[in-house]
Amino acid sequence: MSQSSIVVENLNTFYGSRHILKNVSLTVEPGEIFIIMGGSGSGKTTLLNHLLGLLIPTSGTIRILGKDIHAVSALERQALRTRMGVAFQSGALFSSMSVGENIALPLREHAELDETTIGIVTRLKLEVVSLAGFENLMPAELSGGMIKRAALARAIVMDPRLLFCDEPSAGLDPVVASSIDDLILRLRDAMGMSIVVVTHDLDSAFKIADRICVLDKGEVLALDTVDAIRRSDNERIQNLLNRRTEEAEVDPDAYLRRLMGEKERSTRFGPQARKGL
Numbered sequence: 214m215s216q217s218s219i220v221v222e223n224l225n226t227f228y229g230s231r232h233i234l235k236n237v238s239l240t241v242e243p244g245e246i247f248i249i250m251g252g253s254g255s256g257k258t259t260l261l262n263h264l265l266g267l268l269i270p271t272s273g274t275i276r277i278l279g280k281d282i283h284a285v286s287a288l289e290r291q292a293l294r295t296r297m298g299v300a301f302q303s304g305a306l307f308s309s310m311s312v313g314e315n316i317a318l319p320l321r322e323h324a325e326l327d328e329t330t331i332g333i334v335t336r337l338k339l340e341v342v343s344l345a346g347f348e349n350l351m352p353a354e355l356s357g358g359m360i361k362r363a364a365l366a367r368a369i370v371m372d373p374r375l376l377f378c379d380e381p382s383a384g385l386d387p388v389v390a391s392s393i394d395d396l397i398l399r400l401r402d403a404m405g406m407s408i409v410v411v412t413h414d415l416d417s418a419f420k421i422a423d424r425i426c427v428l429d430k431g432e433v434l435a436l437d438t439v440d441a442i443r444r445s446d447n448e449r450i451q452n453l454l455n456r457r458t459e460e461a462e463v464d465p466d467a468y469l470r471r472l473m474g475e476k477e478r479s480t481r482f483g484p485q486a487r488k489g490l
């Protein structure tokens with residue numbers, strides 16, 4: 214069997230005396246789309262920062278592409294990072310540079326390529342994310358969805374073996390969010406890299422995930438396939454899934470009844486209804 218792209222073993226993190234990540238162990242396999250989910254404050258960003266080598270664990274190990282990210286030399290760590298692409302939630306494009314310049318930046322910093330080749334690679338990657346012809350626009354001229362696409366183009370410009378996406382559909386309307394999901398699936402199929410996605414968006418997670426890691430208060434509550442997570446009878450997982458239902462589905466009649474001070478009659482959100490999720 215081929216080597217896992219990421220292996221995390223017994224990761225513990227403290228912020229001061231607060232135990233934030235508790236004995237987290239997981240693997241991410243080659244070509245897998247691996248989702249990290251969990252409620253606010255559950256530790257998703259902290260875990261992502263660990264996978265990127267930006268935080269030092271209190272205890273435990275993190276192996277990226279076979280290397281312990283904190284045991285290697287600074288030079289090796291730098292080399293590892295060039296094999297990892299990151300698309301940040303905000304896009305994190307430089308506002309003073311055109312879209313094309315933003316995407317070319319990693320090539321200029323890390324690859325020894327002439328300007329013609331940099332231009333070709335940049336335009337190729339823009340094409341991959343359906344932004345061909347937009348290279349001369351400035352980030353401020355892009356829509357929210359286009360910013361996410363440009364951020365993905367920059368993240369893949371070095372042909373990474375690992376791609377990390379932080380809340381790729383945050384702030385987008387459902388149609389645009391779904392097109393970003395499709396793009397993530399397409400990137401994995403075309404480039405074969407492992408993709409780690411941090412998201413709050415359950416629909417997106419269910420659509421693109423091979424496996425989902427559910428964090429709860431810094432612990433791995435579940436780590437399994439989409440089907441297994443959906444079928445889980447673990448109450449905490451069901452609560453997490455149902456939170457989405459309650460937020461997403463506002464029953465206007467029930468709302469009015471509540472405002473009128475009537476007792477809830479509808480069983481729509483009752484325990485039986487939840488089981489049908």
Ligand SMILES: Nc1ncnc2c1ncn2[C@@H]1O[C@H](COP(=O)(O)OP(=O)(O)OP(=O)(O)O)[C@@H](O)[C@H]1O
Nearest residue numbers: 228229231233251252253254255256257258259260
């Ligand atoms: N630099 C820090 N110093 C102290 N505590 C922190 C720090 N960063 C995060 N925390 C705490 O660690 C816990 C986990 O935070 P984290 O940002 O990883 O959660 P999250 O799941 O990404 O949340 P969200 O979805 O709201 O972004 C939270 O209780 C948070 O308050």
